Structures are given as C-alpha cells and as structure tokens.
Amino acid sequence: MTLYPMKLVTVVTESLAREPLVRLLEEAGAHGYTLTHVEGAGAQGARFADMPESANIKFKVLVPPEAAARIFERLAAEFFPLYATVAYETDVRVVRAGKF
Amino acid sequence: MTLYPMKLVTVVTESLAREPLVRLLEEAGAHGYTLTHVEGAGAQGARFADMPESANIKFKVLVPPEAAARIFERLAAEFFPLYATVAYETDVRVVRAGKF
Amino acid sequence: MTLYPMKLVTVVTESLAREPLVRLLEEAGAHGYTLTHVEGAGAQGARFADMPESANIKFKVLVPPEAAARIFERLAAEFFPLYATVAYETDVRVVRAGKF
DSSP states (O other): OOOEEEEEEEEEEEGGGHHHHHHHHHHHTOOEEEEEEEEEEEOTTSOGGGSOOEEEEEEEEEEOHHHHHHHHHHIIIIITTTSOOEEEEEEEEESOOOOO | OOOEEEEEEEEEEEGGGHHHHHHHHHHHTOSEEEEEEEEEEEOTTSOGGGSOOEEEEEEEEEEOHHHHHHHHHHIIIIITTTSOOEEEEEEEEESOOOOO | OOOEEEEEEEEEEEGGGHHHHHHHHHHHTOSEEEEEEEEEEEOTTSOGGGSOOEEEEEEEEEEOHHHHHHHHHHIIIIITTTSOOEEEEEEEEESOOOOO
C-alpha cells in the first residue's frame, strides 16, 4: 500500500456554474470529482446578518500539481468575472487515485 | 494568478448551535462561510453501534492564522461546555479570498 | 487551548459499503466520524459526459497516524477489490479530539 502526494482542489461556486465547471475540470486533467450541495454566505465588507444565504455547489478533485495550476488559471480568467467563486488547494496523500 | 496561504477552519457541532456559531465566526473575522449538513456519530469510549447517529452541521471558513486562533479560543471557552463540538485547521492556498 | 496534530482521513465510496466501512473505521481506532452524501463521477480513461453520476458517501475521521495507516491497509485489502473507493489523508491540527 503506497500513498501518493497530490493536490486536493476545492471549488465553491454558484449552482448555475455546474456544467461549465465540470467541463473545465475535465479539460484540465481531473479524472473524477465529488460534488456537495452547501449553503453559504459571505462577502467582503458586509455583515452576515445582512446577506441572504445562497445554495452553492462544492466540487473536489484530486489532481497532480500541474493540473491544479491549470484549473486555477482558468477559474481566474473564466469564472471569477462571472460567478461568485472561491478555490483553494490542500496537500493530501492518496491511497489510490482511482475512480473519483 | 496568485495563491495565498490561509487557514481552513472546520467546525462540526450540533444543529442548535448554528446561530451563535455564525455570530462567533463573524466577530472573529471570517468574511464568509459554507455550511453542510452531516451525519455523525462518536464519543470516546463508546461503540458506534451503541450510539444514535445525530444530525450535525459543518462550517468551513477561510481565515488568516490570527483569526483561526481567535475562533478556537472562543470555541473552547464558549462552545465546548455547551455543545458537542470538534474543530480543526488545515493549511490551504487560496486563489482568491473572495466571496465565501 | 492546545492544538493537536492529527490525520484527517477521508474515504469516498459506494453507499452500499456504509456498514462495513463504519465497522472498519471503528476497529482501526476511530472514535467518531462524519458522513456526507455526495454526488460523484469519475473513472480513469472515460469522459465525464459518458458517465452516469452516482450517489456516494464520504466519511471523515480524525485519527493518529498509526490508525490512518491501519485504515488504509484494510481499505486496500478489503474494499478496493469490491467497491469504487478513494481514500486520502490530510494533516490537521485539532482543538479537541472529542465527540466525533
């Protein structure tokens, strides 16, 4: 049993961005994803109480570092101007980079 | 495109703690959050089969290290005596510390 | 308030693997878990558009490194041959390794 270092890329965005995001992730080299529906609130300079909660989607993909960089570059160029989007990467060790 | 090192703070707690937790996170400096409903079970010294599953909420916020420390101090003082709560931080790199 | 370094183990698998996975996690030393229902798609060498999305379950447990290794060894031996499963670990710092 071996552990492989990989990047876990998390993208939280608006539900209507689902289809273009799945395409982007696949084109950038992801072989699978998980999708969770989350509630979210937030914006720089506003109070939580003044914001409506909105339904968002959270995608997670396990990719090598180069693919993470490709995802972030395309998100910054194509998604940030259009959708409220937050993206980040975490270092993980994967037992098998299989099905998802 | 730049990546910013930040702390991802995760708090799993009882559903009834939702409103005070949102207030605490905001006061500690979070600009947004995501909330997921999770099932959970667990307690030191009990067998899973003997425990009822309960509905819990999981909050995630992206914050600088000082804010993470403020959140943990307040959780330990104000939440741990009242609610079953687990909290932890992870190092992440954020593309844009924006909306959530 | 002290932070303890621990491993966050994430396992994404098929819904029908739920009961044996809970047993495995407990036997390996986990004192609690959270469970989220996620959608997922993926497989090496297939296009996302050609794959049906499936309902999966995602378990998270906080454990010491030895327990993480035990979980991964048993998953590789007992789950990978039977269920589409992905598992990985992340370094986290836990405020209190309590209830979950």
